[in-house]
Amino acid sequence: MTAQERIAALRKKFLEQLPERLERIKVLSTQLSTTAAAAPVLDELHRLVHNIKGTGRSFGFSDLGDVAGQVEDLVCSLLDSGASAPTTDCHQLFGQSVQVLGLHIAALCTTESASEYTEHEALLLPETCIAPLSPKETCLVYLCEDDELLLQQLSIQLGCFGYEIHTFLSTEALREAVRERWPDVVLMDIEFPEGRSAGTSIVQAIRQEMGKPLPAVFMSSHDDIQSRLNAVLAGGEAYFHKPVNVMDLVRVMDELSNRSQPEPYRVLIVDDEPGVATYHAILLQEAGMLTAQLTDPAQLRNALDDFRPDIVLMDIYMPGCNGRDLAKLIRQLPDYVGLPIVYLSSETDRQKLFSAMQVGVEGFLCKPVVPQELVAAVSVRADRMRILRSRMVRDSLTGLLNHTAITQFLENVLANAERQQAELCFTMIDIDAFKQVNDTYGHPVGDQVLLALSRLMQQRLRGSDIVGRYGGEEFAIILAGASPAMAWDIIDELRRNFELFKFKTPQGTFSCTFSAGIASCTRHTTLTALREAADKTLYRAKHNGRNQVLIEEDAP
Numbered sequence: 001m002t003a004q005e006r007i008a009a010l011r012k013k014f015l016e017q018l019p020e021r022l023e024r025i026k027v028l029s030t031q032l033s034t035t036a037a038a039a040p041v042l043d044e045l046h047r048l049v050h051n052i053k054g055t056g057r058s059f060g061f062s063d064l065g066d067v068a069g070q071v072e073d074l075v076c077s078l079l080d081s082g083a084s085a086p087t088t089d090c091h092q093l094f095g096q097s098v099q100v101l102g103l104h105i106a107a108l109c110t111t112e113s114a115s116e117y118t119e120h121e122a123l124l125l126p127e128t129c130i131a132p133l134s135p136k137e138t139c140l141v142y143l144c145e146d147d148e149l150l151l152q153q154l155s156i157q158l159g160c161f162g163y164e165i166h167t168f169l170s171t172e173a174l175r176e177a178v179r180e181r182w183p184d185v186v187l188m189d190i191e192f193p194e195g196r197s198a199g200t201s202i203v204q205a206i207r208q209e210m211g212k213p214l215p216a217v218f219m220s221s222h223d224d225i226q227s228r229l230n231a232v233l234a235g236g237e238a239y240f241h242k243p244v245n246v247m248d249l250v251r252v253m254d255e256l257s258n259r260s261q262p263e264p265y266r267v268l269i270v271d272d273e274p275g276v277a278t279y280h281a282i283l284l285q286e287a288g289m290l291t292a293q294l295t296d297p298a299q300l301r302n303a304l305d306d307f308r309p310d311i312v313l314m315d316i317y318m319p320g321c322n323g324r325d326l327a328k329l330i331r332q333l334p335d336y337v338g339l340p341i342v343y344l345s346s347e348t349d350r351q352k353l354f355s356a357m358q359v360g361v362e363g364f365l366c367k368p369v370v371p372q373e374l375v376a377a378v379s380v381r382a383d384r385m386r387i388l389r390s391r392m393v394r395d396s397l398t399g400l401l402n403h404t405a406i407t408q409f410l411e412n413v414l415a416n417a418e419r420q421q422a423e424l425c426f427t428m429i430d431i432d433a434f435k436q437v438n439d440t441y442g443h444p445v446g447d448q449v450l451l452a453l454s455r456l457m458q459q460r461l462r463g464s465d466i467v468g469r470y471g472g473e474e475f476a477i478i479l480a481g482a483s484p485a486m487a488w489d490i491i492d493e494l495r496r497n498f499e500l501f502k503f504k505t506p507q508g509t510f511s512c513t514f515s516a517g518i519a520s521c522t523r524h525t526t527l528t529a530l531r532e533a534a535d536k537t538l539y540r541a542k543h544n545g546r547n548q549v550l551i552e553e554d555a556p
């Protein structure tokens with residue numbers, strides 16, 4: 001089924017359910033005149049008409065939304081006045097408005113049942129929002145920097161990440177090269193001998209000369225607002241204050257050159273109206289995102305833990321609790337204090353919105369939301385969440401999981417493996433004689449070796465394998481579902497690849513090796529025991545002469 005057909009089916013279902021909802025509204029409005037405790041009746045009425053308003057508008061029935069909105073206003077005024085039982089006048093007025101709603105629904109069900117979904121294209125995303133771009137194989141980077149040492153160092157480090165790097169010591173040389181061949185990204189220093197802002201000026205000049213924007217990333221030793229503003233005015237996509245963190249550069253350059261294929265954003269939609277939740281889910285899925293829907297707030301904690309969303313879209317009015325309470329609950333869970341929450345509701349009362357936002361909610365989208373706006377609002381927040389999360393769990397030099405994160409992962413996968421009686425191997429890797437590399441070639445060259453091994457591991461290991469930087473020159477790999485023999489094959493191939501790497505430095509060319517120890521969960525069921533076993537096996541591999549991979553049971 002296409003997205004258009006799925007949305008048409010949801011729309012049809014909503015129409016079919018309207019008479020039933022109307023009946024319930026009528027029953028409740030009769031109860032209003034007889035009951036002494038009007039509050040629970042009014043609460044349910046409010047939810048019913050509020051949902052018809054919001055869902056109706058979301059599915060393109062704006063008149064129905066308006067009529068339901070008028071009934072909602074009446075319910076709200078009764079709720080706000082705290083009336084235990086409405087007066088006869090109030091009740092009459094309310095009855096009339098329900099009647100108008102009934103007439104509207106009857107007319108809509110007759111006229112709309114014959115109409116086709118093609119009339120409702122506004123409910124869909126435009127084509128341009130849908131097609132995900134395919135990642136590029138190579139990426140041509142022009143690196144322009146007048147500090148020759150830094151130029152060389154960055155060039156080697158970025159080279160480890162598979163970029164085709166061309167280096168330029170002057171802005172004029174860069175200009176010439178751009179005329180010859182257009183790059184995917186320009187990585188640009190700002191201050192050159194000809195001026196404090198020569199870098200931004202040249203990018204602007206190239207843009208004007210060539211008539212198209214040059215994807216530029218600036219780096220500078222200046223961190224003042226004027227320098228940053230100049231970079232923005234020159235069309236800079238990012239600005240890094242020196243010393244530059246290579247992993248941050250790589251992340252931005254991968255995005256700019258469309259080389260990275262990021263994991264789809266994960267969006268949790270909490271809404272008691274399954275139809276409208278599914279409609280929003282379809283729009284987000286069409287834009288390449290993963291969605292989970294939750295209609296029962298009681299399942300919220302499980303949904304957060306299992307689905308691990310990057311953002312939560314939340315309705316405000318739900319049975320049993322409201323969005324404000326749920327948002328507050330999320331904020332009180334230490335793991336989710338930073339999780340973006342956005343209300344998606346048809347509430348327009350500013351006072352109520354303000355109160356709902358006060359619990360630490362990032363934003364508000366009004367139903368009916370324009371499809372592109374929904375996608376844009378979700379993407380921008382989910383992206384920021386990803387960056388923040390990545391800073392917390394990733395090592396800043398290599399971009400691999402840090403010690404805390406890999407330990408956490410190991411704990412989870414170990415528990416999973418035990419539950420499912422599955423195999424799992426934990427491997428510790430340590431670069432051989434690394435101190436000597438640092439002592440001979442300097443710390444920056446040592447960093448390049450760490451980067452190269454990290455990159456190799458990311459490229460060669462399976463998506464299901466988890467890699468982390470355990471400490472200085474120590475790495476950890478979790479191979480879920482692998483027997484010790486399978487793990488050995490994988491790690492030993494990595495070892496053979498790594499020793500082929502040639503590191504070129506002004507002091508000469510050298511290569512490096514590593515040693516590894518593998519331990520299996522079939523012998524050790526606790527985190528500590530597994531780690532210790534891998535560590536001891538690694539120590540034996542070192543003791544045995546280095547540049548080798550040992551499985552625990554092989555160890556002499």
Ligand SMILES: Nc1nc2c(ncn2[C@@H]2O[C@H](COP(=O)(O)OP(=O)(O)OP(=O)(O)O)[C@@H](O)[C@H]2O)c(=O)[nH]1
Nearest residue numbers: 430431432433434435436438443444446447472473
């Ligand atoms: N360049 C660089 N060096 C680091 C980093 N973290 C730790 N190191 C260095 O890694 C070296 C580790 O040395 P040792 O533990 O003595 O071991 P080794 O020289 O690798 O010898 P074996 O492990 O016995 O083969 C030390 O010199 C640390 O300074 C880092 O982030 N960058």
